[in-house]
Amino acid sequence: MNRKTTYGFLIAFFFVFTGLVQANVNEIENIIAPPINDNCANATTLTVNPNYLCGTVSSGTLVDATASSIVSDGLGGSCPSVVSKANDDVWFKFVAVNTSHRVKISNIAGSTTDLYSNIYNGGVSGNCPATATDTPIYCSDPNIINLNSLTVGNTYFIRIYSNSTATGATTTFDVCIGSASIVPTNDDCSNALSIGSLPHNVNYDATSATNNAGFITATGCIAMNDGVWYKIIGDGGIISITADPDSWNLAIAIYTGTCGTFSCVDDSNGGAIGVTEGVTFSSTLGTTYYINIAYPSGTVNGSEGTFDLAITSSTLSIDKILAKGFSYYPNPVDKVLKMRANENIQQISLYSVLGKEIKRVHQNDIQAELSLDQLPAGTYFVKAMVGGSIGTFKILKK
Structure with missing residues (x-):
């Protein structure tokens, strides 16, 4: 039997004394229940995490989801036309506790893994968007959305659907709301975190790093944001540094010199989201090396995130x-x-x-x-x- 298809059933009863008696034919509709958050009025409330690590997530599904009855399209601003694709949308909501939050959709599986999202401002009363003219404040195909200039106390609605005109999606996913954490203490080169003994393997959070010193340039190295900073004293050996990011475009640059007056040693940038970057260089005993972990651009102040940093050294010894x-x-x-x-x-x-x-x-x-x-x-x-x-x-x- 197919989903949402009307079938006719012949219902018959057999009696010992009267033989076969035919009852009236009834039309029985096989109804498959849509997700509880199929419409904005029943949007799932999300827990706001204190950082971007997504310790608390909520699960979602597009299985048997239908087009919203109150919003046919939700177009507005720079959002592309998705009227023919929003046929399986589901809704989530959260109350802003900061002026900036991050929406992250993860663990996507099923027939359609390319998802699209709209973000609506429901105001302090938490009102659902009522018509197609209600303009979303954000539209996103990527699964990480950095929301800025929010109003604390307002309710924001997240509409998620498949970026496809196909029907019958079996997609499941997790969604979380993160909050910007405190600006890292090593946000500035002058406060670079000193790495002592090696090997060094630590997870760091650079999501609230600022571009306070402007874009960093040094001849021979790529231009970078002013991200988070580390420093290490050369031991005369070969130092290897790797950084494994969580869903952001990370780059590494190694410098000598002083803050603001750098000489390039090496850099690494594959230019893709979530790619592990690494550099290896021969160190000079006693020389201070500065390590900048940041978004790779000299014109765009991009977003940083969490990453695993590993540093090792092979001294010249046999x-x-x-x-x-x-x-x-x-x-x-x-x-x-x-x-x-x-x-x-x-x-x-x-x-x-x-x-x-x-x-x-x-x-x-x-x-x-x-x-x-x-x-x-x-x-x-x-x-x-x-x-x-x-x-x-x-x-x-x-």
Whole structure:
């Protein structure tokens, strides 16, 4: 049987004494109940989280949702025409406790995963939009919506539907409301958080970072927002920094110098949302390195978010692998660097003096070779993993 289809049923009763008696045919409609928040009047109330981590979410579904009876379209402002797509909308609402909040739709699954959202201001009385002329204050295809210039105490309605003209969606999702947290203490370079012992693995929240010092530029590095800042003292080894963002476009830039007068060391920006970025560079003992984690733009003040920061260092030492019989030759090298050990040489990596990985060889043998034939003359660093231990040393290419 199909959903929402009218069927005719023949109802018959069999009696022992009178035989078969036919009853009247009744029309029975197979009704599938829509979600309880199918219309604005029954919008699901969302809990406002104290930050953007979405500790409390509410679940939603488009299964059997119908077009709202009170809003046929909801167009207005810069919103594109979606009249033919809003045939399965559901509603949520929240009361603003700050002038800025974030809507985040996550864990989307089902037949349609491309969702669209409208945000309406219901005022202090919490009135639903009544006609198609009620203009949403925000329209969004992305699943993270940063709401600004809100009125504390007003009720805001969120209308979510599939960005498709198809019917019969089986989509489920979670939605949460976040609040901007306190501006990070390391929002300014002068208050850069000093990273001491390594390795360093911590989750940070940069959602309330400001662009207080303006856009950061340094020759050789991409232009960036003034995000959150960290600093580390070089130990003479190869320092690796990775940052894994939660649904925002993150970039890393490494500088030397002083706040406001930077020299570029390295940067990383894949230009996509949610992509892990990483840099590796050869540090100078005693030099201070500044790390800026921010939205990558010199013209647009974009939004930052939460991220995992990991920093490691491989000092120039081969003591651990020397204990396993490791040796290498020649140095300086002309074409091929040869290595051997008493245990398997599992991996060899070659880095430039700026810490960029040039090549990697997976060997898994007691002997290994690394070809430098096509490389220009200069200084390079080699990191070798022998029997599970790592050593880093410097070589000179003729």
